[in-house]
Amino acid sequence: RKRDGYICQVCGVSQGFPALAIHHIDYNKHNNNPNNLITLCQSCNNKANHNRDYWTEYFEEKMRNKNDLRDRTLGKA
Template identity: 35%
Template sequence: MKDSRYPPDWPQLALDKKQSVSWVCERCGVQCLKPGDGKGLLKEERYRLRMAVHHCDYDPGNNSPSNLMALCSSCHLHYHRRQQGNISLGQLSLKFY
Protein backbone atom coordinates (compact mmCIF):
# COMPACT_ATOMS: atom_id res chain seq x y z
CA MET A 1 0.00 0.00 0.00
CA LYS A 2 1.48 3.34 -1.05
CA ASP A 3 1.71 6.11 1.53
CA SER A 4 -0.79 8.78 0.44
CA ARG A 5 1.39 11.54 1.92
CA TYR A 6 3.75 11.17 -1.04
CA PRO A 7 2.83 12.80 -4.36
CA PRO A 8 2.05 10.59 -7.37
CA ASP A 9 5.33 11.62 -9.02
CA TRP A 10 7.45 10.64 -5.97
CA PRO A 11 9.22 7.72 -7.71
CA GLN A 12 10.47 10.08 -10.44
CA LEU A 13 11.39 12.82 -7.94
CA ALA A 14 13.39 10.33 -5.89
CA LEU A 15 15.13 8.93 -8.97
CA ASP A 16 16.02 12.44 -10.15
CA LYS A 17 17.54 13.25 -6.74
CA LYS A 18 19.60 10.05 -6.69
CA GLN A 19 20.87 10.71 -10.20
CA SER A 20 21.72 14.33 -9.34
CA VAL A 21 24.27 13.12 -6.76
CA SER A 22 25.54 10.25 -8.97
CA TRP A 23 24.24 7.70 -6.45
CA VAL A 24 26.71 8.88 -3.76
CA CYS A 25 25.39 9.24 -0.18
CA GLU A 26 25.27 12.91 0.78
CA ARG A 27 26.15 12.12 4.40
CA CYS A 28 28.94 9.52 4.32
CA GLY A 29 30.04 9.53 0.68
CA VAL A 30 29.52 5.81 0.03
CA GLN A 31 28.82 4.84 -3.59
CA CYS A 32 25.33 3.33 -3.62
CA LEU A 33 23.96 0.85 -6.10
CA LYS A 34 22.05 1.90 -9.18
CA PRO A 35 19.04 -0.22 -10.17
CA GLY A 36 20.30 -3.54 -11.51
CA ASP A 37 23.72 -3.23 -9.82
CA GLY A 38 24.92 -5.48 -7.04
CA LYS A 39 24.89 -8.87 -8.67
CA GLY A 40 27.17 -11.15 -6.70
CA LEU A 41 26.77 -9.18 -3.46
CA LEU A 42 25.10 -10.64 -0.41
CA LYS A 43 21.53 -9.49 0.23
CA GLU A 44 22.70 -7.53 3.28
CA GLU A 45 25.33 -5.69 1.25
CA ARG A 46 22.80 -4.81 -1.45
CA TYR A 47 20.46 -3.49 1.24
CA ARG A 48 23.21 -1.44 2.91
CA LEU A 49 24.14 0.11 -0.43
CA ARG A 50 20.56 0.89 -1.42
CA MET A 51 19.87 4.60 -1.76
CA ALA A 52 16.88 6.36 -0.22
CA VAL A 53 15.72 9.96 -0.48
CA HIS A 54 15.19 11.61 2.89
CA HIS A 55 12.92 14.55 3.67
CA CYS A 56 14.95 16.80 5.98
CA ASP A 57 11.81 18.17 7.64
CA TYR A 58 10.23 14.69 7.78
CA ASP A 59 7.29 15.92 5.65
CA PRO A 60 6.80 13.71 2.57
CA GLY A 61 4.65 16.44 1.04
CA ASN A 62 7.54 18.93 0.98
CA ASN A 63 9.54 17.91 -2.06
CA SER A 64 11.48 21.09 -2.65
CA PRO A 65 15.06 20.26 -3.71
CA SER A 66 16.49 21.89 -0.58
CA ASN A 67 14.43 19.50 1.60
CA LEU A 68 15.66 16.29 -0.03
CA MET A 69 18.85 14.33 0.72
CA ALA A 70 20.03 11.19 -1.06
CA LEU A 71 21.31 8.76 1.56
CA CYS A 72 22.51 5.17 1.86
CA SER A 73 20.30 2.92 3.99
CA SER A 74 22.56 3.25 7.04
CA CYS A 75 22.54 7.05 6.95
CA HIS A 76 18.80 7.17 6.31
CA LEU A 77 18.28 5.00 9.36
CA HIS A 78 20.58 7.33 11.35
CA TYR A 79 18.35 10.32 10.57
CA HIS A 80 15.18 8.49 11.58
CA ARG A 81 16.53 6.91 14.76
CA ARG A 82 14.84 8.52 17.79
CA GLN A 83 12.87 10.86 15.51
CA GLN A 84 9.14 11.26 15.22
CA GLY A 85 9.43 11.02 11.46
CA ASN A 86 7.18 9.71 8.75
CA ILE A 87 8.20 6.05 8.98
CA SER A 88 6.27 3.21 10.47
CA LEU A 89 7.71 0.76 12.98
CA GLY A 90 10.00 -1.69 11.20
CA GLN A 91 10.11 0.22 7.92
CA LEU A 92 13.82 1.00 8.30
CA SER A 93 15.94 -1.77 9.67
CA LEU A 94 19.20 -3.50 8.89
CA LYS A 95 19.43 -7.25 9.21
CA PHE A 96 22.77 -8.90 9.81
CA TYR A 97 23.26 -12.66 9.92
Protein backbone atom coordinates in the same frame (compact mmCIF):
# COMPACT_ATOMS: atom_id res chain seq x y z
CA ARG B 1 19.79 10.47 -6.41
CA LYS B 2 21.07 11.68 -9.75
CA ARG B 3 21.70 15.23 -8.44
CA ASP B 4 23.84 13.78 -5.64
CA GLY B 5 25.79 11.55 -8.02
CA TYR B 6 24.27 8.37 -6.58
CA ILE B 7 26.40 8.90 -3.46
CA CYS B 8 25.30 8.97 0.17
CA GLN B 9 25.67 12.58 1.29
CA VAL B 10 26.74 11.56 4.81
CA CYS B 11 29.23 8.69 4.48
CA GLY B 12 30.07 8.95 0.77
CA VAL B 13 29.22 5.37 -0.15
CA SER B 14 28.10 4.81 -3.73
CA GLN B 15 25.43 2.13 -3.89
CA GLY B 16 23.30 3.09 -6.86
CA PHE B 17 19.60 2.50 -7.31
CA PRO B 18 17.62 1.16 -5.42
CA ALA B 19 19.94 0.82 -2.39
CA LEU B 20 20.11 4.58 -1.86
CA ALA B 21 17.20 6.32 -0.15
CA ILE B 22 15.79 9.79 -0.65
CA HIS B 23 15.54 11.47 2.75
CA HIS B 24 13.15 14.38 3.45
CA ILE B 25 15.21 16.90 5.44
CA ASP B 26 12.18 18.36 7.22
CA TYR B 27 10.67 14.86 7.68
CA ASN B 28 7.56 15.98 5.76
CA LYS B 29 6.95 13.27 3.14
CA HIS B 30 4.73 15.68 1.17
CA ASN B 31 7.48 18.31 0.76
CA ASN B 32 9.26 17.11 -2.38
CA ASN B 33 11.08 20.37 -3.07
CA PRO B 34 14.59 19.41 -4.28
CA ASN B 35 16.10 21.52 -1.48
CA ASN B 36 14.29 19.27 1.02
CA LEU B 37 15.62 16.01 -0.45
CA ILE B 38 19.00 14.40 0.09
CA THR B 39 20.45 11.03 -0.95
CA LEU B 40 21.41 8.65 1.85
CA CYS B 41 22.42 5.00 2.09
CA GLN B 42 20.07 2.85 4.15
CA SER B 43 22.39 2.93 7.17
CA CYS B 44 22.62 6.74 7.23
CA ASN B 45 18.90 7.06 6.52
CA ASN B 46 18.18 4.90 9.57
CA LYS B 47 20.49 7.10 11.68
CA ALA B 48 18.78 10.25 10.37
CA ASN B 49 15.46 9.05 11.74
CA HIS B 50 16.85 9.42 15.28
CA ASN B 51 17.94 12.72 16.87
CA ARG B 52 15.95 14.64 14.26
CA ASP B 53 16.94 18.11 15.47
CA TYR B 54 20.63 17.35 14.92
CA TRP B 55 20.12 15.81 11.49
CA THR B 56 17.75 18.52 10.27
CA GLU B 57 20.36 21.19 11.07
CA TYR B 58 23.15 19.07 9.55
CA PHE B 59 21.29 18.50 6.28
CA GLU B 60 20.06 22.10 5.98
CA GLU B 61 23.66 23.34 6.31
CA LYS B 62 24.85 20.76 3.77
CA MET B 63 22.20 21.89 1.26
CA ARG B 64 23.03 25.59 1.84
CA ASN B 65 26.68 24.85 1.07
CA LYS B 66 25.74 22.83 -2.01
CA ASN B 67 23.48 25.63 -3.29
CA ASP B 68 26.15 28.29 -2.59
CA LEU B 69 28.71 26.29 -4.57
CA ARG B 70 26.26 25.82 -7.45
CA ASP B 71 25.47 29.55 -7.50
CA ARG B 72 29.17 30.51 -7.51
CA THR B 73 29.85 28.02 -10.29
CA LEU B 74 27.00 29.46 -12.36
CA GLY B 75 28.02 33.05 -11.58
CA LYS B 76 24.92 33.88 -9.52
CA ALA B 77 26.72 34.87 -6.32
